[in-house]
Amino acid sequence: MNYWLFKSETDCFSVDDLAASPDATSSWDGVRNYQARNFMRTMRKGDLGFFYHSGKNPEIAGIVEVVRESHPDHTAWDPENDHYDPASTPDAPRWDMVDVRLVQRFVTPLPRAALKGVAGLEGMELLKKGSRLSVQPVTPEEFAIVRHLAEQAQNTSEGA
DNA sequence: GCCAACGTTGGC
């Protein structure tokens, strides 16, 4: 099983939006980057990933599970869609998406700043300067460390 | 608002 990180701007599609979706499940559409798309193509059912909020308050907001493997992203065919790509057609789809289900929404999100300098996260893609990949792999070790930090944050907020 | 980093486009 592999681990991932899904990035989204809060005002575009947040963890709350995913929570409000039917069965807390949604397609991760709108990816228009080949590297990110290729990562999605290698995802398998049951893979886990972090839901990351980019933007004003960068933070890890929860954990999602891949519930459907990659299939054509039909939003690319819709001229009304923000991510419309005329080069992609139903006959020759260029972009893919996976479906993810919210497994856990962090009551206390883990700020990006809290990840800096943590032992074991030195090589994490998210923390690399200039990293813009919206879908990226996370190593099992990194996933365990970050999940642990997130759990600590939950406990802290309960005790407060 | 600033700026660095990156991907894409398009001329040649």
Next chain:
DNA sequence: GCCAACGTTGGC
């Protein structure tokens, strides 16, 4: 195939 120009991302 190269590379400059441009637009976008995203942290700070």
